[in-house]
Amino acid sequence: MARGEEPLLVQRPSSEHSSDSQIAEEDALLTGQPSPRNEASSRYRRWREIGLFTWALLATAAVIILATLYQHQQTEGRNDDDNDAGTPLGKRNLIFMVSDGMGPTSLSLTRSFRQYTDHLPYNDTLVLDELLIGQSRTRSSNSLVTDSAAGATAFSCAQKSYNGAISVLPGSFQPCGTVLEAAKRVGYMTGLVVTTRITDATPACFASHVRRREMEDQIALQLVGEGPLGRTVDLMLGGGRCHFLPKGRKGACRVDSTDVVKVAEEKGWNYIGNREGFDGLKLGSAVELPLLGLFADTDIPYEIDRRFDDETYPSLEEMAKTALKALSEATRDSEKGFFLVIEGSRIDHAGHSNDPAAQVHEVLAYDRAVSAVLKFLENDGTTGIMVATSDHETGGLATARQLHPTYPDYLWYPSVLANTTHSGEHIASIYHSHLSSLSSHSHSPTERSSDALRNFLTTLVSRTLGINDTSPQEIESLIEHPAIAEYTFADMTSRRSQIGWSTHGHSAVDVNIYSSDARAASALVGNHENTEIGEFLRRYLGVEDEVEKVTELLREEMDLLSESGELESWLGGVPKEGERLDGQDHLGRYAGDFKHKRHAECDVCGR
Numbered sequence: 001m002a003r004g005e006e007p008l009l010v011q012r013p014s015s016e017h018s019s020d021s022q023i024a025e026e027d028a029l030l031t032g033q034p035s036p037r038n039e040a041s042s043r044y045r046r047w048r049e050i051g052l053f054t055w056a057l058l059a060t061a062a063v064i065i066l067a068t069l070y071q072h073q074q075t076e077g078r079n080d081d082d083n084d085a086g087t088p089l090g091k092r093n094l095i096f097m098v099s100d101g102m103g104p105t106s107l108s109l110t111r112s113f114r115q116y117t118d119h120l121p122y123n124d125t126l127v128l129d130e131l132l133i134g135q136s137r138t139r140s141s142n143s144l145v146t147d148s149a150a151g152a153t154a155f156s157c158a159q160k161s162y163n164g165a166i167s168v169l170p171g172s173f174q175p176c177g178t179v180l181e182a183a184k185r186v187g188y189m190t191g192l193v194v195t196t197r198i199t200d201a202t203p204a205c206f207a208s209h210v211r212r213r214e215m216e217d218q219i220a221l222q223l224v225g226e227g228p229l230g231r232t233v234d235l236m237l238g239g240g241r242c243h244f245l246p247k248g249r250k251g252a253c254r255v256d257s258t259d260v261v262k263v264a265e266e267k268g269w270n271y272i273g274n275r276e277g278f279d280g281l282k283l284g285s286a287v288e289l290p291l292l293g294l295f296a297d298t299d300i301p302y303e304i305d306r307r308f309d310d311e312t313y314p315s316l317e318e319m320a321k322t323a324l325k326a327l328s329e330a331t332r333d334s335e336k337g338f339f340l341v342i343e344g345s346r347i348d349h350a351g352h353s354n355d356p357a358a359q360v361h362e363v364l365a366y367d368r369a370v371s372a373v374l375k376f377l378e379n380d381g382t383t384g385i386m387v388a389t390s391d392h393e394t395g396g397l398a399t400a401r402q403l404h405p406t407y408p409d410y411l412w413y414p415s416v417l418a419n420t421t422h423s424g425e426h427i428a429s430i431y432h433s434h435l436s437s438l439s440s441h442s443h444s445p446t447e448r449s450s451d452a453l454r455n456f457l458t459t460l461v462s463r464t465l466g467i468n469d470t471s472p473q474e475i476e477s478l479i480e481h482p483a484i485a486e487y488t489f490a491d492m493t494s495r496r497s498q499i500g501w502s503t504h505g506h507s508a509v510d511v512n513i514y515s516s517d518a519r520a521a522s523a524l525v526g527n528h529e530n531t532e533i534g535e536f537l538r539r540y541l542g543v544e545d546e547v548e549k550v551t552e553l554l555r556e557e558m559d560l561l562s563e564s565g566e567l568e569s570w571l572g573g574v575p576k577e578g579e580r581l582d583g584q585d586h587l588g589r590y591a592g593d594f595k596h597k598r599h600a601e602c603d604v605c606g607r
Contacts, residue, residue, distance in 0.1 A: 091337050092383040093337035093377075094387070094537065095377075096340070096387055097373065097514075098389065100196075100344065101348025101352075102390045104509070106393075107128060109359065115414075127368075127370050132514055135511065135513060138508065139508065147164060147201070151202075154529075155530065156176075156205045156206045157205075161176075173211055177546075177547045177550030178207065181550045187336035189234045189336075189337075193316070193319045194343040194345045195239065197238065198220075198236050200213075207232050209222070209571060211571050221263065225267050228554055229553065235287070251297040270289075271294075273295070277293070278322070284322040316344060316368075316369045317371075320369045325376075328382070344369065347394075350395075351393070355486075356494055374516055385520050388514040390512065394505070401498040412497055416467075417497055419467075421465075427461075474488065523539075
């Protein structure tokens with residue numbers, strides 16, 4: 001039988017050691033004396049018991065420690081959640097960014113444009129795309145379609161107001177304290193950076209109070225500290241120099257002889273008014289606060305045009321970097337940080353003009369500024385957050401356009417925008433200068449003829465818009481209606497790229513909310529009223545109570561000025577009998593308004 005087939009019960013031979021072991025065990029049983037093996041086994045059992053006890057003790061301690069850490073983490077998490085909805089702890093910085101007039105479609109338009117021009121894959125995104133956390137509802141107190149003044153008042157005062165109101169409330173027309181004013185009073189440094197006039201609606205709402213947004217002369221004085229609260233801003237960079245210069249001075253647009261630049265300098269402001277002065281700031285490392293920097297008579301040019309005049313005008317990104325560095329250095333040794341408002345202002349203007357080429361370059365410039373802010377927050381030692389949104393959408397933008405009655409193709413062409421080198425605004429200025437030269441100098445009949453003008457326009461359009469198939473109707477429209485040439489040039493680009501617009505004004509579409517820290521800004525995740533953004537700003541800075549104190553101070557001052565008859569110089573005076581600053585009820589009935597449209601040459605107003 002093979003070895004592997006032996007019966008299972010066959011006794012196997014034992015080793016020598018196993019026989020000795022069995023004999024020793026039998027002796028121990030008969031004599032009652034422990035065998036050497038039992039002694040060794042006993043010692044093994046004792047050490048094993050000690051080991052098991054030690055392991056159990058260590059395991060119990062580890063469980064207790066982990067449970068303690070878990071409980072602490074949960075408590076800390078609850079505290080963080082409380083801080084999201086309440087007052088944060090410790091020193092911190094808040095950067096609030098506003099993309100004026102930018103709706104969700106602006107991002108789609110710009111993203112596809114950038115992918116086309118930079119040869120990027122379809123899944124390449126903008127910086128902003130990675131920061132999206134929610135949306136904001138934008139209606140004002142008197143209209144389902146807001147303007148920038150009411151929109152910014154919702155941010156600054158966390159309250160709804162009427163279109164045109166600069167941090168004053170409907171009905172009573174009383175001022176409301178702003179988050180910036182409150183922040184300054186409790187020790188934060190503050191700043192405003194814009195690409196439009198610094199006296200325009202959005203920046204004005206954070207540091208001034210007037211009943212009508214058109215009162216930019218009064219706004220300029222309040223911004224430099226000529227108001228009930230004194231100076232509340234430490235740094236201002238942007239355009240709008242004309243409202244700071246006295247009437248009669250070159251580039252001035254004030255209606256009085258007040259030199260606001262001089263007033264500011266007497267109050268201790270450091271003033272710069274050109275690119276050379278800006279470069280001397282060394283991107284913020286050579287700034288002395290308070291600083292007033294005004295780099296254009298009105299608005300800084302569109303980015304699509306500014307890039308060719310970089311030696312004259314700083315970019316939004318450069319101004320943002322300068323402000324961040326300056327305010328960070330100024331608060332290095334303080335208990336409070338800073339609150340900075342940065343606005344990509346002219347996205348809105350591109351929407352008003354229905355200019356898609358200007359629009360994409362404005363959004364890209366804003367996106368670069370956002371990137372600069374994120375880099376600052378990453379490298380700065382102070383806790384900080386960036387929150388960004390829009391006050392409204394402008395233009396009713398659509399990345400599609402039906403040009404003919406037949407069913408449209410599903411297309412739009414970014415290549416048309418890529419061929420465009422300048423905005424309609426800039427091209428119109430060239431056209432108007434040409435017309436002025438024809439009027440002011442003697443020319444031959446040929447030079448003054450429509451044919452010569454047609455040739456000039458055809459060449460101008462080809463050189464600046466990259467359009468070589470201009471129709472006779474388009475040229476005739478430019479000749480017959482030169483006042484609206486800006487819109488005609490923009491429409492030529494829009495039609496060929498198949499970009500659609502529904503209005504030269506604002507729309508009621510919800511706008512996006514972004515943040516550098518979705519957890520810290522969790523209160524803004526989802527869909528919210530624009531006033532909730534204002535509430536978040538004051539909570540994050542911990543100035544809710546101070547805002548109310550500021551409001552009380554402003555209203556006390558309003559009462560004193562009213563008694564002395566000086567209210568006109570501040571808020572704009574008491575409304576005249578029958579005057580309604582806050583417009584009509586937003587639920588007013590339709591009254592056949594479509595029959596009464598004004599001529600197309602009317603100015604775009606109410607921005």
